[in-house]
Amino acid sequence: MSRDITLRTEGLSKRWGAFVANSDVSLTFQPGARHALIGPNGAGKTTFINLLTGAFSPSSGKVYLGSEDITHLPQHARVHCGMTRTFQLNTLFAGMTVLESVVLAINERRGLQNVWWKTVANHPEVISEAMELLATLKLSDQANSITRSMAYGKQRLVEIALALATKPRILLLDEPAAGIPQAESKELFEVLAQLPRDVTVLFIEHDMSLVFRFADRITVLVGGKVLTEGTPAEIAADPRVKEVYLGESEHD
């Protein structure tokens, strides 16, 4: 099966009572894109990601993965279809080494959940896949580190490794650089920039310098609606976007 799959929404809306968090959002995410979702606080970005993953069900509208209508698929089924978001390292993973965590995630994907270290030696391909993934994320040197003891930026990379272990075609990142020092967030995005192009990346990010360095497509959400979408150059030149960001961290 081709890994090139287009994620698309059609008239997606989410209301809580009279409050409209997403209103008629129709977007297409092209295969291989590095697509940023930006907008002021409360614009509805996280709500949109939650509608994509199935954490929220829409009040109206559709979500398509390729030609398949996935609007009502549960979250785990969307992961099987190739759409994954990152989750914070939970207490289980936090006490494990990086390699153990990634092996566990790969085993989960392969339906080998009950295989653990005593028998994992019988599946050397799992270890080599894990080591390959760690190399992609520049984590090879940390393979035997306990995730909890690592710098926050590195922990974020482990979370991304766990998401990649599901072999997604679309990776959703909600503010991957939030809460980590600036030097580490730059490094994190440098690693993300080197991910294989067969993975589409949709990400929310407030730091405009990271957005403009990394994204090849940008959508601006304001008040739950799409204000505009375009290339970084188009967005940077759009006076409506400048107006929205006036008083916020402006990209110049």
Ligand SMILES: Nc1ncnc2c1ncn2[C@@H]1O[C@H](COP(=O)(O)OP(=O)(O)OP(=O)(O)O)[C@@H](O)[C@H]1O
């Ligand atoms: N479960 C919910 N019930 C009611 N209102 C909600 C719920 N989740 C989010 N909202 C509201 O929807 C609006 C959009 O929130 P959302 O988190 O999607 O915005 P955002 O663009 O991601 O903001 P930020 O950049 O600050 O993270 C906010 O006003 C928020 O309070």
